[in-house]
Amino acid sequence: MSDRDVRAVWAVLVEGLLDAVWLVDAVTQRIVAANAAAGALLGTDAATLVGRTAAELSATPEDLAFWHEVAQGLDEAIVSESLVRRFNGSVVPVTRRVSRVESDGQAVYVVVFHDRSAHQATQDELEHRLAELRATLESTADGILVTDLAGAIRGFNRRFASLWNLPEELLTQRDDAAVQAWMRRSVVDVEDYERRLAAIQDATLLQTSDVLSLHSGKVIERVTLPQCSRGQPIGRVFSFRDITEKLAASQRIEELSQTDTLTGLPNRRLLADRVEFALAMAQRNGHSFALMVVNLDRFKHINDTFGLGFGDRVLLEVTERIKGCLRSLDTVARLGSDEFVLLVHKADAAGAEATARRVIHAMSRPFRLDGVEFTVTCSIGVALCPSDGDNLDELMRRADAAMHRVKELGRASFRFHQPQADVDARSQMQIDHAMRQALVSGHFRLHYQPQVELATGKVIGAEALIRWRDPVLGDVAPGEFIPVAEQSGFIIAIGDWVLSQAVAQAAEWRDAGWPMPVSINVSALQFQQADFIERVSSALRSANLPPHLLELELTESILIHDAEDALHRLKALEQLGVMMAIDDFGTGYSSLAYLKRFPIGRLKIDRSFIRNLPGDASDVAIVNAIVQLARAMQLRVIAEGVETEPQRQFLLDAGCHEFQGFLYSPALDVPAFESRLGRPGPPGQPAVRLVSG
């Protein structure tokens, strides 16, 4: 074939290809054939291209370099991304492939172009978006960290690095473990940090927010949100905000403020200043002054009943009344919710007493808010300077102790600090210590007081009562050590002991064929233990006692404290099958609504209502009312502290079901109890003995 013929064949060949193609003569490096697509790519017609040199049409250094190498015989093929320049001067991105073909001793280079414009445009757009996203990420004031579901780091912004003071080398290393270790090392409470982080990682869909303190002194607020793609969680975004300054500012504001925000009264800080001043004056001029702690009685109840907003308005009214009792140079401060402190200048005991009486009198007027009328009383403790102390702490402590003493003694009164009270406190510590010894050494005993059915005179049960005979202290009355145990929490241990002891005793009696239901008193603290129900049930199980032979006596306050929780527990106890009674009924706050819902079997009328029966008309009315109420609600009623026959008769007439008291028997130790009631000797004999009332 002639050259011309060969070229004609090539021209036909390349024309059939989709991509832009031209052929370059190996010797002359001139284009010998080009297809229409090539013409279109360059914005001209194919014929224009033929005859031009490869170098002439090269738009990039690499094309130029390649043809240069070809000329030197160094290279004969290339595939790479490149550009071509259209005849109008614009530039098109392409993938360009050159290969050498030989045919009939003639060599040509086949140059194929694939247009990458569309691909490039997409990629540019993507890059642009990414850059924008990146810029957005960098423009936030928060530190951002993105992790995948496994916790591996997918990215973070510079603010994140600066917040956590990440060292420069960590920024470039992309070492997740190192970054996480660095964060772990930076926080103050590592254990808590790890625990919370694990919790966050565990719950893929959880949104969280918490605060971290760093060793650097920074306080960082951490908010984390699940990162979702197409509805599926794919990771988590942590944002960190430096709230150090915000916190410092609010702390500073707090420090600078000297008044209570609700009442505008001086707060603890300002009070301290004024007391300092008063102390200085007292030392210089020899004047005494009084510090009085005023605490509202059962104020919590007002909040619980009417709401905090209402309570706040009561406090404002109280503030006005107290202010009205003082001279303008004296100070009323509010330290806490319902705790006020009065600083009365130039006051001796008589002056302080007059002020305290004025306050109590001012408070005795009924309050009226939103058409509700009610009374708020207060308990006041007084300490005098210099006789009771010469510094704020000491005076406050003593006035406070005196105030608490008032509360113990029935509230709505005032009391001076008395050195005796301190002695009390010391003996309390002694009692607390001795009590713990007593439990270990077995100095506690349970005595049992029989409970009698009024109509039949039959003993239907016994209340277990704790007794303590200490080798050193002698007999310690429950009234003395139970409050101490309640304060220190030791009541739980005592309660446990009582429970197991009483259950064991009841089981023994029952096994002896003498089933005797036993009641025990349950303290609030014990009742609120998370595992209380479990403890009761295991005590029953281990003694193998049928549950109906155990009765738990609960006070109203236990039940009202958190009624929903109480209801929940009572239901569980009911499920267990144990009996339940309300102790000291009538002395606390009861809600009839709750009473209806609680699975209670029996009410015990408090001994204070029984004492003056049947002479005291109001006690008569109260007891009648309680009995009627109980009967209406189908509860049994038992009266305690019954000491006289007229009392028994009254209760019988009133319709009360049962009683206990000295009239029948005091609490007895087990042998006395058994002999008093005539426990049958050998087990197996049914022996129910009737007793006369």
Add this chain to the structure above:
Amino acid sequence: MFIHLDVGWMAHPFPLSSFKISTQDQIDTIRGLGKQRVRWSPEKSDLPPEGLDPHPAPAAGPTLPGALPAETDAARAARLRREALQASRARGALAERQFSEATKACKLTTELVSQRPQEARDQAEALSRALVDKMLGDQEICIRLLTEAAGDKASVHAVNVTVVSLLMGRTFGLSEDDMLDLGVGALMHDIGKLELPERVRHREEHFTTAETQFYQEHVAHGVTIARKMGLKPGATLVIAQHHEHADGSGFPLKLNSDRMSTAARIVSLVNRYDNMCNPHVPSRALTPHEALSLLFAQGKNRYDTAILGAFIRMMGVYPPGSTVQLTDDRFALVMSVNSSRPLKPTVLVHDPKVPRDEALLLSLENEAHLGIRRSLKPQLLPPEALNYLAPRQRVAYYFEPHIEVEEAPA
């Protein structure tokens, strides 16, 4: 004798601050430095024969190659790669130190300009002299990519443009005086921007006519400052013409190639290149290869053909610092130029099987079937390759005496 000159590199004309003395000229020059003492390293020096050595080598030392445990071929290859890479990185560290000294000096000069223009001129000339001294001579010098360029943006730009321009000037065989002027002009080319408010110092596409005019005035301000400093005409010309184009499309005078000085033609191109690689807004950065391609494709007429050709010869088709993908799909970072085979530079190859400190430094010239398929932006690299190759955000160049690197078998 192997000596260390414990002064800043600008204070002496040698390419390196530590080297082995081989000529009497060097000794004379060192004497000329006026130093009382120089430090030397006996272990690197050719010592007099045995017996005079005050520190005889301990007998247990690694003396005979035969005493070493036999090294497998693979281990040897890895060791050689490691050593080559370490040597390359050590040279890089040296270049970085010198570059950083230069940017510091440049910054100082800029700070002096407004208050003490003549002192600033002396500084600029000293810096230019220091750079030129290191380039003169017969030794082959090649361009070196820096991994870290310390200094503020403006100084790094100025030094970058100066280094590349001087290397270009050297290939054009400029006289020493012209080289010095080129250096000063390149260092000071943007000095007029001191007079501009920050907002208009960097050209933006959205500039209004007024803003563009403002921006362009930095050239005129530059000339005024150059006069105040008392710069030589050659250097002043570079400042005046660094935005002119060969085809008359530049500013402020729309001069064409014939009326531009060679130095100005060089700086005009190099300045454009550096601005494309290291723009004011980093997200608009082009890779060195993209920048070069674009200069070539769009600006074939804007720049003097000879200068563009020389620039490409010097930088290669894929300039150092370009991230590329090879024809076998592996990713690589271009490390140095092969001036005779511009398509076949030396690259650092990402190979997950090879630890990073033994990475393959591959001369593509020796790999018949391996070529570069494309260049790409670093952010498009897969994370592992990005970590491995660790390309830098900012592309900066320095130079070093040409050293034949022992090629490790791949």
